[in-house]
Amino acid sequence: MMVMQGLLSKEKREQKITEWTEQIKYRYFLQYLLTKDISVSASEIQEYYNNYQNQYQFDDTVQLSHILVSGQEEAEYAIAKLEEESFSKVAKEFSIDAETADQGGGYLGYYSETSSFIPEVYYETASSMEEGTYSSPIQVGNEYAIIFHHQHLPAINLNYDEAFQEVKQDIALPETTEEVDGSQLWNQLEVDFLYKE
Secondary structure, three states: OOOOOOOOOOOHHHHHHHHHHHHHHHHHHHHHHHHHHOOHHHHHHHHHHHHHHHHHOOOOOOEEEEEOOOOOOHHHHHHHHOOOOOOOHHHHOOOOOOHHHHHHOEEEEEEOOOOOOOOOHHHHHHOOOOEEEEEEOOOOOOOOEEEEEEEOOEEEOOOOOHHHHHHHHHHHHOOOOOOOOOHHHHHHHHOOOOOOO
């Protein structure tokens, strides 16, 4: 969910995580109630997991921006400017990657070790950096880059046992004939709501 958000402040990220946690809990419990009486065999669950286990696996990922310049001298000048101005502003002013400079202040997005859309050295460099910091100039072919490491999302690899209930629900949900209605969740879990004027 985070990788679809673009750049967020730390406060906004924390707010989103809180919101998503509540949404996911609600969705999970509602799906459980809708599917609890639907029989799914262990062999069906194992086969589904084997076929679709990639949807329960997420690579280690870094969120990056960059400033790309034509030479080392320009890179050193950009580093000096970063002492005074934001990374985004320096990228807009100096980066020769016009698309990312103009549209997002050098913003590239989220990338894993296997991403083929950025130079390998970007991921390698970011992996040893603290979040919220930028690198020294690194040579990329005939050009030089300075990368900014916004955020690190560690790998998630759910094994069969960890994914069991989610897989079971994924198989059973299309079989349900019940209308999706949140009141089922409120009633069965005896949820009381207090409304403030």
